[in-house]
Amino acid sequence: FVVHAAQALTMPEHAEALHHWDPTRIVDRDHEILGLIEDACILVENGVMTFVGPWSERPAGAKRDIPVMESLVVTPGWVECHTHSVFSGHRAAEFALRNAGRPYVEILEAGGGILETAARLGRTSQRELEDLLVPRVLDFLRRGVTCLEIKSGYGLSTQDELKMLRAVKNVQPHVPTELVGTFLGAHAIPKKYQSDRRAYIDLVINEMIPKVAEEELARYCDVFCDRGAFDAAESREILLAGREHGLIPRIHADELTDANAARLAAEIGCASADHLEFTPSEVFEQMAKADVVAVLMPAVNLFLGTTGHMAKAREILEAGCEVALSTDFNPGSAMTQDIALMTTLACTLYKMSPGEALRAVTIGAAKALRREDIGRLRPGLRANLAMFNVPDFSVIPYHFGTNHTEAVVANGEFVYW
Ligand code: NIG
Numbered sequence: 001f002v003v004h005a006a007q008a009l010t011m012p013e014h015a016e017a018l019h020h021w022d023p024t025r026i027v028d029r030d031h032e033i034l035g036l037i038e039d040a041c042i043l044v045e046n047g048v049m050t051f052v053g054p055w056s057e058r059p060a061g062a063k064r065d066i067p068v069m070e071s072l073v074v075t076p077g078w079v080e081c082h083t084h085s086v087f088s089g090h091r092a093a094e095f096a097l098r099n100a101g102r103p104y105v106e107i108l109e110a111g112g113g114i115l116e117t118a119a120r121l122g123r124t125s126q127r128e129l130e131d132l133l134v135p136r137v138l139d140f141l142r143r144g145v146t147c148l149e150i151k152s153g154y155g156l157s158t159q160d161e162l163k164m165l166r167a168v169k170n171v172q173p174h175v176p177t178e179l180v181g182t183f184l185g186a187h188a189i190p191k192k193y194q195s196d197r198r199a200y201i202d203l204v205i206n207e208m209i210p211k212v213a214e215e216e217l218a219r220y221c222d223v224f225c226d227r228g229a230f231d232a233a234e235s236r237e238i239l240l241a242g243r244e245h246g247l248i249p250r251i252h253a254d255e256l257t258d259a260n261a262a263r264l265a266a267e268i269g270c271a272s273a274d275h276l277e278f279t280p281s282e283v284f285e286q287m288a289k290a291d292v293v294a295v296l297m298p299a300v301n302l303f304l305g306t307t308g309h310m311a312k313a314r315e316i317l318e319a320g321c322e323v324a325l326s327t328d329f330n331p332g333s334a335m336t337q338d339i340a341l342m343t344t345l346a347c348t349l350y351k352m353s354p355g356e357a358l359r360a361v362t363i364g365a366a367k368a369l370r371r372e373d374i375g376r377l378r379p380g381l382r383a384n385l386a387m388f389n390v391p392d393f394s395v396i397p398y399h400f401g402t403n404h405t406e407a408v409v410a411n412g413e414f415v416y417w
């Protein structure tokens with residue numbers, strides 16, 4: 001099929017201008033970092049993009065077989081690279097408690113928060129988790145997401161961590177969005193190990209990681225490295241053990257305190273360091289040198305009421321890091337699937353440009369997952385496309401609270417329109 005669009009955003013591999021902030025030429029700069037083509041043609045044959053370029057240069061025989069819209073902006077299928085989409089129940093009471101003044105970390109340390117969701121998950125069957133997950137995946141799909149990362153981490157026992165990841169694997173054949181699993185057994189110290197955290201870390205390393213790897217339930221290993229969770233030394237040990245089993249390391253870094261987590265990410269070469277609210281500025285260059293993608297999740301600040309202490313996105317970009325944006329969808333710190341809203345928040349709270357924000361939900365997020373086959377429009381790649389009914393790409397972050405998605409192509413096929 002042929003797509004004829006007002007604008008196509010191809011997402012160049014390396015965009016020099018990305019790291020040089022020039023507010024006086026924001027429009028031209030955005031066009032450059034997005035690889036924008038006006039009046040574009042995308043030709044898809046046998047599920048693969050065979051032409052991406054100006055309509056006037058399309059190959060002979062590429063006929064317009066899709067109704068043309070006045071305003072259609074095509075981007076690579078969006079990549080949601082950090083979610084906790086498998087859970088049951090909700091934590092609305094905790095939300096109210098926090099808004100009344102109780103900090104997130106105190107609730108966790110008192111045995112609530114993640115541990116509350118873990119207790120609930122222990123009472124939920126794998127089948128129930130699958131039934132809860134399907135509509136969540138479809139909700140992301142309707143927003144243009146064609147690749148979705150999902151973490152374990154509410155099981156906190158071998159059986160329940162496997163249950164979460166098996167639920168993801170079982171749902172995959174029933175949804176068009178690609179699902180990728182991340183093992184996050186080190187999300188919190190479970191209640192019964194609170195007086196012997198070493199025993200839990202040993203369980204993660206010696207039992208959970210080998211089983212997850214053996215069943216091929218995850219591609220990544222993640223750790224919550226922060227106060228109330230795991231320290232940098234423990235995190236290093238767990239991530240290196242994961243790597244021994246072929247799991248790519250990623251890390252929840254410095255969300256609540258400076259836990260030396262981003263530094264650790266640079267030292268061992270994590271694919272991404274996520275959150276970064278309390279990371280000292282000098283670490284960003286180390287991250288850039290080690291090719292660690294900065295995954296920023298502004299919904300967390302909005303939802304926890306911590307907009308006074310956010311990741312320093314401009315400094316991170318100028319240090320040379322690739323940035324990804326994600327919802328962090330989870331019942332505790334970010335109960336939203338509105339990934340387009342993250343582009344708005346990135347602009348208003350982080351002072352990113354619309355172009356930077358759109359790179360961050362496509363190629364940036366693909367890089368956080370160390371994927372070269374998604375997040376870009378390139379001849380030769382399988383077609384994953386998100387199409388939006390907007391007159392210009394910058395309207396996506398600008399006109400917020402409305403889902404502008406017009407159609408989605410996943411793995412070469414129209415799956416939503
Ligand atoms: O990314 N920080 C750790 N994990 C999640 C929160 C999980 C929860 O509160 O249930 C996060 O913010």
Ligand code: FE
Binds near residue numbers: 084
């Ligand atoms: Fe998270």
